[in-house]
Amino acid sequence: MNAPAEKKLFRLVGTRPIRPDGIEKVTGKAIYGPDFVAPNMLQGAILRSPHPHARIRGIDTSKAEVLPGVKAIVTGADFPELDSAMVAGGEAPANIKYMARKCMATDKVVFDGHPVAAVAATSATIAEAAIQLIEVDYEVLPHVIDIEDALRPDAPILHDDLFTQGLPELPTTPSNAAMRVEVRRGDAARALSEAAAVFSGRFTLRPVHQGYIEPHACVASWHADGQAQIWCSTQGHFTVRALTAGILGMEIADIRVVPLEIGGGFGGKTTVYLEPVAVLLSRKAGRPVRLAMKRDDVFRATGPAPGAVIDIRLGAGADGTISGAEVEFKYTGGGFPGAHEVYAGLHCTMSYYNVPDAHIVGWNVLSNIPTVHAYRAPGAPQVNFAVESAMDELARRLGIDPIDIRLRNIARPGDTGGMGMPHGAIGYAETLEAAKAHPHYSAPLGPNQARGVACGSWGNYGGPSTAAVSVAEDGSILVTEGNPDIGGSRASMAIMAAETLGIAYEKVRVVVADTSSIGYSMGTGGSRTTFATGKAVIQAAEAVIAILRERAAKQWNVAAGEVQWGGGEAVHGDRRLSLGQIAAASGTTGGPISAQAAIDPHDYLPGFGVHICDTEVDRETGQVSIVRYTALQDVGRAIHADYVEGQIQGGAVQGIGWALNEAYVYNQAGLLDNPGFLDYRMPVASDMPMIDAVMIEVPNPAHPYGVKGVGETPIVPPLAAVANAVSGAIGIRMCDLPITPDRVYGLLLAAE
């Protein structure tokens, strides 16, 4: 781990104090989504489609209605009619009509597990029994799962009213291709025809799930005056509020969403699945209603990340300078349009390399799987897998060290990079240089072992955040913010507030407030919280300091401009007033001391990672093991070093799982064949080595403490890092994920 000399600049930033919500979480006291109980609460259950694609001819709920204990039943008919309209929320605007249909089908089901009805009853057992009594008359339709199948002329069409967006002319026949996006710069075809080496290849990936351990759960309580309260675990309670209000036609201020502790999200909890249904059930029953998913519901019916088919042609000169790129990627969209991964895929394709001539095309292709949803750097890992695999091949063919070829092409501050936008204070080259100098990169390898390297980037984000800082009567500090703490952000906010105020970390307590108790804050996603909400906290703290200086000035009877703030004290000459002393006197100097900042910063900077992976391949069985792994990342500056390293380590391991074993498997009937943790194989502790996380600190000048955002970048490089290592070990390019033992074995057999 590097420790730059400038670290001493700060007292608390970069240290590793105990998180303020820690005790609750190691003792089992913390209340997560499925833990919350409201008095007189009913238990809900959801009836889900057993077909991947069917028309609903009718739903008969009469038998369920008369079951003793059943208090409410909801179907698609209970949802208001909605026109297509975009509603702000999540990481991007959402089409409210499709959002509603994802929560509850109306005329058609479009994936295995699609909700068709819901029940609230006096016990979970009765609710489960009641949904079995609901009779749905389905006209089963042909289904389609895979991207290429969905694009065939004779493919079953999911939506008769869907015409491909983004073509020069709007087509007249409906299609499963929801959208085409394109970037063209220079003349890629000519550049490729003149290149010294060109790699052409097709890469494929299956959909994968975010895999958070906490299933979705909520409790909703609707009141007769039209107000409602929702308790749920979510990455964005303001998003839950906006989407629920939009779907149900309610006033936003009539809904109060209380965020409970959240058991993982990784992007998957930036939307609604249960909340509008629970509100409707509660409205009918007149009592609070809990809805909670089981694990198979989570896999069958919540957004996986898109699978992909990616064609790439990448050319370079003899010295390794990239001359041109042609990339066409097709991402699965799932049951409904609106997935944003193709935009991110477009922006992330070679964003960190200087590529003068490029032509990049992306497609969002619908099929009978759940609507895909954000998963950590949504849309980036797939296309980056193809790009970094192609870079590896070019390096091999040209006889250039894999890090050297990347250094030759890497964007430096001021360069425009792959997307033609100038880069600010980026540390791409520094991160690559650190990777090259890391002992791992030159360590000897054992038999059947090989080393893979790959880069990856994520743009990060800023966006709207509100935070308040209040001084208690004894001088202790309360920070109120609107971002659910998914991985230690309360600790980061406390560090930044304490650093700014010049006081001890333990003097600051942080509360994640409900939607009615703090101003709007975009959700915890996009690697934005420590950056944007952190900025709001710092600005609010600075505003509090201004008030404290005024108050001290009042006490001393001097001009506020003459009072300095330092070390947690007001200073005037050799006079000092501590925060506690000023707070204690506040009753006579102007009353409570508090400030709020509501901001919308967009001066964020991207993150960049370089991962080094050693694999060992058992050539007889095709089994791949990860024997050593190092992840280096330009983090801007770490606020809480443990949780920055933790993001890097966790993201790397998710990426390794994606590379090796994770995949959605659908059977011939179009039903998900592995909707559980036994057959959806996420890495377990014994599969992994230690993950050496190396923080490279090239601060973001637009943030007082240099924050860039770290959460998403680390899942981008591992797919290619692992694949490049395995390709090196067996001498066969790994173009298809996951790299399961039977796949490796099959390739080795075919090569013999």
Add this chain to the structure above:
Amino acid sequence: MSSPAYHAPETIEQAVALLAGDTGARPLAGGTDIIVQMRSGRSAPSAIVDLKRIAGIGGVRPLPGGGFAIGATMPCTSLKDDAALAAAWPGVVEAANLIGSVQVRNRATLAGNLCNASPAADSVPALVAAGATCLVAGPHGERVVPVADIPAGPGRTSLAPGEFVVEIRLPPQAGADAYLRATPRTEMDIAVVGVGASLALNADGICTAARIAVGAVAPTVLLVGDAGAALVGTRLDAAALERMADAVRAACRPIDDKRGTAEYRTAMAGVLAGRVVKIALERAGSKA
């Protein structure tokens, strides 16, 4: 919506009476399969007969003349704590301790793994290779049955109504055994293929007996007689091992499913058979 009845008999006779009196009743040992099946709706027993309160079937008992009787409710992790058993039948003990996780193995039992009748059950190839039998109690008294005869197909056993496995019996160890499986993950996984081997050698290092059993390549675990025969009379040289692996591959008739292709399963059966025999040989040699 109806819940099953729950019974916790204290004698074998009571358990038999409860099981025989209700054809929908199912015995419960560790519960790691049946509770999952009940929850997912794959199984809806009318009654649960919890065997764990029956005295004397929760441990290991040495058998007269050598060998061991392993009670139906003894958890897999406890097998490791019996030093004599672990020394005599390391393959069986290791196989049982590859099932699920430590949490699962603290509940799961050999008898349950057998009677769940999954073709991929880890302990069954090791037990079949070992020549294990089981004591079955039922309305018509007790009988001793080879372990290999209990599974009748995926999820089905040859047990008659009212019968349950009281204990699993391992013969005296005349050589050594071993078990290996192929799984994508290192733990928490289901065997794509599992192979058990049990060998005996004479003082000259000649193989005098060999049993090779393979899981997850057919509806039930296969005891591959030709594979054992290919080893007997040899010093387990490379050629003998290759003939043995050929016999294993020839016997396999697996399916393609989400856990592996038929082709891969057959190939791995051969690879693992070669490896597992080498481990058993090493163990037998170190004892000789």
Add this chain to the structure above:
Amino acid sequence: MSKLLVSTSVNGDPQQFLCDPDTTLLDALREEMGLTGSKEGCGSGDCGACTVMLDGRMVCSCLVLAPEVEGRQVTTIEGVAEGSRLHPIQRKFLEHGALQCGFCTPGFIVAAKALLDRNPDPSESEVRYWLAGNLCRCTGYDKIVRAVLDAAAELRQDRRAVA
């Protein structure tokens, strides 16, 4: 079918509760006794978030029927700390930042305690295999393994100091 009355011991205290015969121990703990520290991640024994000790052995409480615990001893995450004094494993999880969302943490802590109670000096590999039944999606396991190894070292030191 009427409910069964089960008498058991939870975290050292006598407990009685009513349940259906097919209620799991996890549901009884969470819904009947209000002990929500044990989490349900899968309900099929594949994630370990519901790990509890049953008569001194760690089990998935989703794979135990509630009536089975009649007369037995159950220890949950709520019983790991002694009053307000954290167990060293809990403290080490905090010191190492070995949790992010914290949802899997109770199961990991109960499992880690079960390991260190029987093996005071485990290797990294032994820790990893012992904890393989506990899924964590946030941390990549690195800091969890370090926290458990560090807790083991501290506990060994404490034992030596006592001896």
